[in-house]
Amino acid sequence: MAEEVKSRGKLFVISGPSGAGKGTICSELMKDADPAELCLSISVTTRAPRAGEHDGVHYYFINEEEFEQLRANDGLLEFAEVYGHHYGTPKQKVIDKLNAGIDVILEIEMQGALKVRKTYPGGVFIFILPPSMAELRKRITGRGTETQEAIDYRLSQALSEIAYIDKYDYAVVNGKLDEAVDRVKAIIKAEHSKVTEYIYKMIEQYKEDE
Ligand code: ADP
Ligand code: 5GP
Secondary structure, three states: OOHHHHOOOEEEEEEEEOOOOOHHHHHHHHHHOOOEEEEOOOOOOOOOOOOOEEEEEEEEOOOHHHHHHHHHOEEEEEEEEOOEEEEEHHHHEEEEEEEOOOOEEEEEEEHHHHHHHOOOOEEEEEEOOOOOHHHHHHHHHHHOOHHHHHHHHHHHEEEEEHHHHHHOOOOOOOOHHHHHHHHHHHHHHHHOOOHHHHHHHHHHHHHHHH
């Protein structure tokens, strides 16, 4: 049967300035996602956990030595230094999921996203924008997870981060949360509706089934 032709999962890369709502959108996406269809990659980071963050859920919290070991052993699909800390995407887990036909979301910043774009051109790159700088400031302050100094630094980087938008395939303005989530879901669906090798294989099967 045509349905048995297995397609590889798709890699979706989500970036945007701190406070735009990437994490919120990703957790909304995962709420009603089928784990056999979509998963969120959990990064490693050397930054300290925030209140309410758990190891293995939000990040794998590791020290600099462990990070360096992972990097040296080619265990990371990409990595970057962000706001003074190291972050990276564990490689093998992503590859295994994609090979099993499961879509993978990476929520990563722009330097890492550019590296993924080079090594994995089949990826789909989505940029999350805040509706305004005033709203970005309100959100990042309202989140209450960073010191004032860290908030100011993150805000100071926002415009130069947004300048990377032309490297992305899609832009989603996160005004109303449910609308932004629907838009990301629509992008995922649209990407799965493209005419690909998988569709050609299906058509070959139609001929065999006839
Ligand atoms: P990021 O992951 O991009 O740094 P978060 O997902 O942590 O951003 O969101 C930053 C803050 O803004 C959080 O307190 C979150 O609850 C809030 N937030 C996210 N999306 C919206 C939205 N559409 N409307 C209002 N507040 C939002
Ligand atoms: P936060 O400290 O707010 O959780 O994340 C800071 C920034 O690091 C965000 O822009 C987030 O997308 C990015 N980030 C999280 N994990 C990774 C990763 O594995 N690789 C890269 N390059 N960036 C990441």
